[in-house]
Amino acid sequence: MIAAPDLNEIDMSAPTIDVLGIGNAIVDILVQTTDSFLDENGLTKGTMALVSTEQQTALYEKTGQAIESSGGSAANTLAGVAALGGRAAFAGKIKNDQLGKVFSHDIKAAGVTFTTAKAEDGAPTATCLVLISPDGQRTMQTYLGACVEFSIADLDEAMIRNAKVVYLEGYLWDPDPARDAFFEAVRIAHDAGRKVALSLSDPFCVDRHRDGFLSFIEQHVDILFANEDEILALFELEDFDAAAARIKGIVEIAALTRSEKGSVVVTKDETIAVPASPVDKLIDTTGAGDAYAAGFLAAYAHGRDLRTAAVLGGHLAAVIIQQIGARPSANVQHLLLGLDG
């Protein structure tokens, strides 16, 4: 038997929210592409790059017909938590423009509390041009737009104090004011006895911010989410087991995802390997990591043990990669209800 996370360590006085996510509020522009298109445009498959609106537009003009769908890494995760029946909230910056309304509608429609004030002027709502390859991998070009305005002033202290877990996406480290908010959110959460979770987002994000991340993780993170590339990038290692050994004890829980190899949960006392959930047909890997974090956190916040949390993370990731788009389009509450806790 795996021990359940010790919820007695969490101040349970009226936690009205299971998970509060803080991240970039982004609308995805999804387009099918080819490997040769990526090559011709000097893009590295599977990566996310921050670009200017001019760079994004220049690439967009060369792509085929697209569809728009609300995204953002942490936002996707919180939509997943809500879809699983968890009490979810999200904070992130949009502008009061058409795509901002799309983002706001969709996150609320997913059942997520979203109250961050909209910017009335300045840069437009952020967009991520997602190029989906025939093998289902995605290559992303993100224009952060209004996200760079997210700051400490946008934090809702009462909401942070009321959330069992505050979940931060690594991408939030890119815009400076958001990074400041990141630290302040952590201070409030820990002051209230809550848990702080971090997703490393992508290996290039880790490369951009390695030293800052390492110091932040050591001092402030309780639960770390990373895929294999990200945890290797963090420690500049090439061997997964070595990286898993390094993270052991630095954080209370590290949930490390390995695509078709499943996931490994590492705590001070144990290492739990869980196989990947079965997949019939991989359509689009967008949001796989976000979905894993959603399933994991939904189970964790419901007091389930770590193996069950990893299994639910894998289940939701399997659902997401068999559809277009990063948020569950089907009813997935049965996934949580059906688990042997």
Added chain:
Amino acid sequence: MIAAPDLNEIDMSAPTIDVLGIGNAIVDILVQTTDSFLDENGLTKGTMALVSTEQQTALYEKTGQAIESSGGSAANTLAGVAALGGRAAFAGKIKNDQLGKVFSHDIKAAGVTFTTAKAEDGAPTATCLVLISPDGQRTMQTYLGACVEFSIADLDEAMIRNAKVVYLEGYLWDPDPARDAFFEAVRIAHDAGRKVALSLSDPFCVDRHRDGFLSFIEQHVDILFANEDEILALFELEDFDAAAARIKGIVEIAALTRSEKGSVVVTKDETIAVPASPVDKLIDTTGAGDAYAAGFLAAYAHGRDLRTAAVLGGHLAAVIIQQIGARPSANVQHLLLGLDG
């Protein structure tokens, strides 16, 4: 053998465009719904209603997560013509806003020439809230936005004169300035010896404009597209064969679609029935009629006979109803190339 359309009747001097469509430029907001949601909100399944932005927003706020996808009936048809390898152009009014950029990108990405000047102020780009039922039927709430500004000033006379067929959507009859443009486009097309095609769009559109449509069809339309409900509404009849008999001789070609019963092409001299193309799994009927018109017109403009045109229309409609969205996401050029002409 079915006679090919007599292209000698068309002035073939430098027709650089196969089909020019004129219609409302709309971005669809696609959302999965239930029959009970439609009932609770007093919506009649399968219909399109014109609504204010306030009405559309009020309904949108009650719906689940959506995806955005460029739409518009004639615009979808022209995207289909281009996807089949036809030379396609479209005229319609967007605002220079985020959704206008989405529309403009997608129609051009589809290979369609689109040069209509964007509105810099006034109402936003039109949106259609498309509620997709579990049976694949769609119920639409359209806010016309910038479309109501489309007027004679937006017509490109040289482009109209250079198109073998000018294709008009019935919905364009709703905004007054667009209706005026409708008549002027027809005048220019016929003056240049081109063909004028009209889609009746939907039975409620026919109800709104029956007398105007009847007079317009008798005087100006060469090729009429209508589904069974629409042609019955036009003549206020209840029997399809009676309606087909009524249209005979009024227009040169009437292409009448009957869902799973296929289509019937009626000319002065003959009636050609074509069975529906096989469908594995119906996903979303959005754009079935638009796709039929695309296949029909692409074949017609390439000088194929009427039966072949009806077969290609049915093929493209079958592709479209087995995917989400109204424009072909897969390469469909093989459909045209593969036909026995």
